Amino acid sequence: MAVNRLFLTLPCLAMTGCVIGGDKWPRPRDLAPSWLVDRTRILAVAANPPEIAPGETATFEALIPDPGGEGDLSRLWFACPEVDGGFGCNLDLSTGSGTTATGTGTDGFIGLEPFIPPVYTAPDDLLDGITDPSDLAEGVNVLIQIAALPPEFLEAEPGETPDIDFNAIEVGYKRLVVSQASTPNRNPEIFEFVIDRIPLLPESVVQVVPGQSYELGVVLEEELVEEYEYLNSDGVIEIRREEPYATWFATDGEVFEPITLYPYNESTWTAPDEFGVSGFWYSVVRDRRGGMAWHVQAWETAQ
16 A cells, blocks of 8 residues: 555655755756646645644645646655755654654644645644744744655555656645734635636636637636735834736747736737647746645647
């Protein structure tokens, strides 16, 4: 069973000292455009909700396109305190410390999809020692780490170390805010996806003309573009309003505005020149406070 094999791979994947992709990075001039999804990529990691209080629970999901279609990826999740100057979870898992069998936990292993959904519960004492009300409202960050593992991980026999190329593993990170804020953040919500300002039906496949340019857009739920309390550099609390932005991706064609700023959430995309090409658009919306939403839309070139 995959859970039994999990701890064979945990120590490397959970430690920042584990070199992943260290000998396979292309030179800058060889990099694909940032918007092009031509391989497995972690485009977004969302917490629901994105800000919690001590004792409360968050669940997680990730947007991970797999253009090669080689099989379902398993998703390995960790949680750990954010340490100044560090990046990634460096956990001592050799004795199972910090892990749980259910995936619901504090520090350590919190999930293995598709078997164990990722769940994190903030310890009741996480903010103990913080007495200033403004610091309590600001809170602390908990680092959530995900590793997207190839199908070989699940295919290994019990007791056998999976034959995995660690250079091919995609790793992503998410900061979860734990605070006592009076205005805790909520995720934005995409109300509609539009093309040339025409709303599209959910689950539809858009037929596009080869070589034609289109204006892709997202319409947000306005009530979730929130006002919130912000502690400025002078220690004064201000009331601010979120300024979401959208990041655009596509599996083919060409995206001309990879990032668009609210309220102008439209990006120009030009279809491939050939007939019979199919693919996806991905729009990821961030509210700059840790909130996130996305939309995936299928398209195909046709006459």
